[in-house]
Amino acid sequence: DVKVTQSSRYLVKRTGEKVFLECVQDMDHENMFWYRQDPGLGLRLIYFSYDVKMKEKGDIPEGYSVSREKKERFSLILESASTNQTSMYLCASSLVYPAVMNTEAFFGQGTRLTVV
């Protein structure tokens, strides 16, 4: 029962390309997040959104933008891909007002992006 789905598992793009990473959740969650995961650096927050058309910068937003036109979909955009954006990208979603038993943030399977 897949709850958070990322559009690609692996992606190879060229330097300077515009890259779109898509994330869809089917749990009616308000919060959605984009992280990048690098060895030794953990999960670093790029952007998050708590509602349609709302977005907030995370800790490393430079070089990225996001779009949330529908509640279930949160897109990460690399305007001009660079080699230092080669990484694993993880999307997650959660409820804004969870009950005791549904506090979990659910993650997608990840997209490994390589920029050459």
Next chain:
Amino acid sequence: GENVEQHPSTLSVQEGDSAVIKCTYSDSASNYFPWYKQELGKRPQLIIDIRSNVGEKKDQRIAVTLNKTAKHFSLHITETQPEDSAVYFCAATRYTGFQKLVFGTGTRLLVSP
């Protein structure tokens, strides 16, 4: 904003030993502290969490403790098993509302048979 530090970055134990992972947070408004486990090649999944109105929570072999005054919380795994080998992430956030979910840098736990 919130900043979460996690130690150690790697931890090797023998099967049956206990393992402890420690985290500190900076934002006193944070009141919810989840722990996620990420097995190799898989997505992170919640294993236990604690809210700031309690000091300790247990679930079978895992427990989490929270010291609000010192702003640190810890994950304790007893009687470790090889299947506990994974990367563990702590996080700090607010339980409700429009919250950033900020993670620590992760601890790679290796349990040797």
